[in-house]
Amino acid sequence: MAQSSFLIVGVDGQIGDALWRYLKDGDGTYVTYGTSRRREHLADEMWFADLGVVGSSGAIPDAIAGWARDATFERKVAFLAAAVTGFDRCEGDPSGSRAVNVDAVRVLSSLFARHGVFTVLLSSSAVFDPHTASPLEDASPSPVSEYGRQKSQAEYMLLDALRSSPASGHAIVRLTKVVSAKQPLWSTWLNALREGQTIEAAEDLLLSPLSIRYVVESLLEIAHVRRPGTYHLSGESLTSYHEIATQLAVGLGYARSRVVPVRTSARTGVPLARAAALLGMAGTLVDIGIAPQPLANVISALCEPSPT
Numbered sequence: 001m002a003q004s005s006f007l008i009v010g011v012d013g014q015i016g017d018a019l020w021r022y023l024k025d026g027d028g029t030y031v032t033y034g035t036s037r038r039r040e041h042l043a044d045e046m047w048f049a050d051l052g053v054v055g056s057s058g059a060i061p062d063a064i065a066g067w068a069r070d071a072t073f074e075r076k077v078a079f080l081a082a083a084v085t086g087f088d089r090c091e092g093d094p095s096g097s098r099a100v101n102v103d104a105v106r107v108l109s110s111l112f113a114r115h116g117v118f119t120v121l122l123s124s125s126a127v128f129d130p131h132t133a134s135p136l137e138d139a140s141p142s143p144v145s146e147y148g149r150q151k152s153q154a155e156y157m158l159l160d161a162l163r164s165s166p167a168s169g170h171a172i173v174r175l176t177k178v179v180s181a182k183q184p185l186w187s188t189w190l191n192a193l194r195e196g197q198t199i200e201a202a203e204d205l206l207l208s209p210l211s212i213r214y215v216v217e218s219l220l221e222i223a224h225v226r227r228p229g230t231y232h233l234s235g236e237s238l239t240s241y242h243e244i245a246t247q248l249a250v251g252l253g254y255a256r257s258r259v260v261p262v263r264t265s266a267r268t269g270v271p272l273a274r275a276a277a278l279l280g281m282a283g284t285l286v287d288i289g290i291a292p293q294p295l296a297n298v299i300s301a302l303c304e305p306s307p308t
Contacts, residue, residue, distance in 0.1 A: 004075040006223070007067055007117075008034040009108065010082025011046065014180060015122060018212045019079060019219065033067060035082070051082050052096065055103030060111055068115040076117045077223045080105055080158075083122070083151075090147040101150040102157060109161040109170075118169040118226050119158060120219060125176045125208075125234070125277035127152040137174075137230045137283040155230075171222050172230040176208040176279055178215055181302050186248075190302070193249055193258060201245035203261040208235035208278045209244065211301035214293045225288055234279035236292040244299070251303040 006023060010016040011034040023032040035049035036042055047063035054060060068076070082104070084090060084097035105121065112119045126148035127141040141152040155172050162170050181187055192199050210233055218233050245259045284290050 003073060004029065005031040005033065005067070005070075005073040005077070007064070007076070007078045008032070009049065009064075009078060009080050010034075010051070011036050012038060012041070013081055013083065013085070014178065014183075014212065015215060015219075016079070016081035018216050019081065022216050022220075030077075031073070033063075035061070035064065037082070051100045051104040054107055055099035055105075058107050060107060064108070065111065068111050068117055075226075076115075077226075078108070078112050078117050078119050079219065079223070080108065080119065080121045085124075085147070087126075087145055087147045090145070090150060094146055097146070098150055101147075102153045105154040106157040106161065109158045113161045113165040113168045116165070116168045118171070118223065119162075120171045120173060120223055121154060121158050122219075123155055123172050123174045124148065124151045125174055125279050127155065127174060128277060128279075130277045132277075134278050134280040136280040137232055139280075169226055169228045171228065173219060173222060174230070174232050174279060175215065176210055176234045176277055178212055179207075179209045179298065179302065180212045181304070186302055189245055189248060190252075193252055193254055198258050198260055199245060200260045200262045201240075201242040202264045203240045203242040204263045204265050205241050206238040207241065207244075208238050209295070209298045210235055210293050211298045213301055214297065218288075218290050221290060222288055227287055229283070229287060231284040231288060231290075232279040232281045233284070233290070234281055234292050235298065236294050238278050239295055244295070247295070247299045248302060251299050 008016050008019050011020040020034050034046045036046055037050050039048050042048060049061045084100050090097040109119055126145055127143050128135045129142040129144050143149045143152050158170055162168060179186060181190060189199050215233060222231055242261045246256050249258045281292050
């Protein structure tokens, strides 16, 4: 029997779901459990947990508490992947989103610290002012949005919980933009290109994209090394949506002219875009051996045929 176990808190989200599927398809080195806020989606070794309730009441589901106390496993790692991620959702409902993004992190990280669980908190480049040039892992947070402030406070909650039990360990992992062919924008573009259509893409909107597989494999490597610290996962550079769409067309074997550049700044009724972020990864490269993801790898991942 495996002597190690993973708990993925939040398998409903993009990264939590990808982690869950990756581990369930693996070699069984870790016994993997997960939590979901949707009772109808529960599967074997998956437990119901409403983090809004956990955060607001402090009531931890028995299954999570039991896993944390379970002495059967010599090594336990908890991924805190559940979050309210929309900037507008956090601005519109600061108390409700805070219960999930901040208060639930406080409650769960305190539990995990008491029982020696290595805790991995998924955070965001939004903890920095997006105009800050490639902040490194030890840079002080400077959030300018409600979502960024909540993620910064969640990081503090995790660190505060571990001060009383430093042996348990932690990793804060900040991410730039994660992209997947399953997301509406990219799937729409890919389908349109494959059907011979022309697409429009903004040349004045930038992002530093990451593929979901790169993120999952990096998180698992950080969990395997179990070196406490703050880590960054970022693309190599900032790239426009137009350039990414153009490289998608080329990667699929179509002409670059199939992608028409547009400028959102010239269009009425288009919300002002938030500035994109690029994270420095010098510390992550030295401590874990993970380098920024090249754009070519992201393009290749987006162009891969969907599994049947």
